[in-house]
Amino acid sequence: MEKTWRWYGPADSVTLSQVRQTDATGVVTALHHIANGEVWSVDEIRKRQRECADAGLTWSIVESVPVHEDIRRGAPGRDGWIDKYCQTLRHLAECGIDMVCYNFMPALDWTRTDLDWPLPNGGTALRFDADAVAAFDMWVLEREGAEASYSPARLESARAWLDAASQDEVDRVTTTLLAGLPGAEESYSVEEFRDALAAYAGQTHESMRDNLAYFLERVIPVAEEVGVRMAIHPDDPPFDLFGIPRVVSTMEDAQWILDAVPSPANGLTLCVGSYGVRADNDVVEMARRFADRIYFSHLRSTRREEDPDSFHEAVHIDGDIDIVGVVRALVVEERRRGADGPRISIRSDHGHRILDDLTRDSAPGYPLIGRMKGLAEVRGVELAVNHALDAASEPDPAIHAQQTGR
Template identity: 45%
Template sequence: MNLEYTWRWFGPNDPITLDTIKQTGATGIVSSLHHKKPGEVWSVEEINTHKKMIEANGLKWSVVESIPVHEDIKKQSDRWKEWIENYKESIENLASCNIKTVCYNFMPVLDWTRTDLEFPLGDGTTGLRFDQIAFIAFELYLLERNKTGNNYSKKQIEEAHTYFESLDDQQKKQLTNNIIAGLPGGHEEYGLDDFKATLQEYQSIDENLLRKHLAHFLKEIVPVAEFNKVKLCIHPDDPPYTILGLPRILSTEKDVKWLLSTIDSFYNGLTFCTGSFGVRADNDLPGIVKRFGERIHFLHLRSVQRESDGSFYEADHLGGSSRVAEVMHSLLSTFKSSNRIIPVRPDHGHKMMDDLNKKSNPGYSYIGRLDGLAKLKGLEKGIQFSLKAD
């Protein structure tokens, strides 16, 4: 088993440039054609232009993250069949350019969600946080979703109301923007009214129906991936539970088992994100690696610190609740004799040192991820040494 250390790059507009990424020790780039709208075909010409920019800096485009799945596909509405055909063509075009790993997600409306993008962590650094009470306040008093039909307790609703009353207009706007204006990797930016309308479109879609739509999508695209030897790897839900009444279908080990058995192909795989799965205490992360590791094609290694009310924040890469060291040990020991190469990237990072005064995409500061990369590489070396000694 070999790990290929990679780095998320958001294209020419990323404030972190390829020449500085090369200095981190990462050899692979995780990137996307961010100018393309969901559903559009990725042409060979556009793919090669992006690839050549990366290779000109001595790096390799290792993983596509992501080809976004159009909302019509998730709902099976309007032009969804056309978008699936376009998706197939993009996979074929990537394969022709020798790019063979594609990460994607099937989360409705929102990609990943946080309420605070610069949460103070007590040591002078900041990180991302999902505050359950702040989110409830957004849902009930800014989005004005009906209080009936949710699973919030009376105490949570009261705390959310108190929190909401403490916010001034600017703070309310900031909270709204944090949640719905689009985080890195997202492909839609909503205004509040548009967001409400989009949520309405999912009123008749529950988890069972969304699973059927995902299964149909996979039945269409996995044969194309198999033929072209492109490894598809779905990213889990973030956060891994229902929000805003939207169905979530890849949050637990049970969900992973369903996914991999529904289309039993090596090319129907998983992006194993320790941060997303780690939000749930009932997820046995090292165990998932042992049981499903053959189908893990991409690793996002980060940790979250769970809180008792369902809130969480991004912890140090080797701290928090996500058991990253155990996950690494499980991976390296389970596949000790394997020749597989799995791309891994330090996911998210604290803002620290000089980055506190620099512009960066939320969660994607330079020094914070460099810190994570160094720790993960050291962790791997130590575990590899101990396994050889055994």
């Protein structure tokens, strides 16, 4: 499988020369300096390609071409934004880039409450605290009707969290939720976030699916025509937030997406850490069931806490997810496709901050050493899986001797 590395462009504290030393060969990046929804020009795409090539790397995957909020909301101006999206796909294809990872998360992108949660070994991890989110929603954001989004037990535990928290802690959670994590295209003040949520008022899971289908029905034919594979990333976390429905959270959601526009250009990014937050998502079964439409996989693991709606980023090979089972399913599919089939690309995701990571600035979830450790672990799993599959396909020497008399 192609080993890739997420890079946030020239401003990233991790340089391309350092990426080269991790043994990744493909770069996953985007043109973050271009406003959300605007067309990426061929010149800008080729400039980024040259930056990667000069470091001995290839810009392999786009993550992401952002989907404009008007498209997600089904607003009247969405057709113009979809036209621009399609033009960007044409330009990417012209430059030889054939895979786009994207998401359909409304208002907020991926969300955490803690960016440096202490681990027993001295490192730090990303964390999502469901009580902190509910407390922010209820008593900082003061979203109208917020209480309907939570159970009585959640409201009680959220109140207890708020009563025990210092003002600095409340301010930290507020900033973390609203500032926008790496890859997100939006950041907000509290007032701006209220307005962004209000723009989704009245949306249901059905209407959000309709909005996604409208986008897919217009974009996927263009992607197929120009030879680009679209790989949708799941919601992170994979459940509704702040009263807005999320529709890329479950196995059933993934099946619906593939069925909505049945084209080889309409595929999945199997982010096992995102899907794996939900205990009802059997991620290994998802890897097997959707194998022929998985083009990209983010390999990381999360661990649910005593409160099952709270979780933190675990060691890549030691969380709630059977990473070995997932990698085995992907390797089996890669073998089935053969050399002429579409590649499967992977990247280690959301590493812990460890060792020198603790002394250097890096984008939250994207330290150098923590991700390199995760990549090494995943590469080891892949190697072991390939050896096991090779051994299983070879005849047992003892049995062969009995059968042949030698």
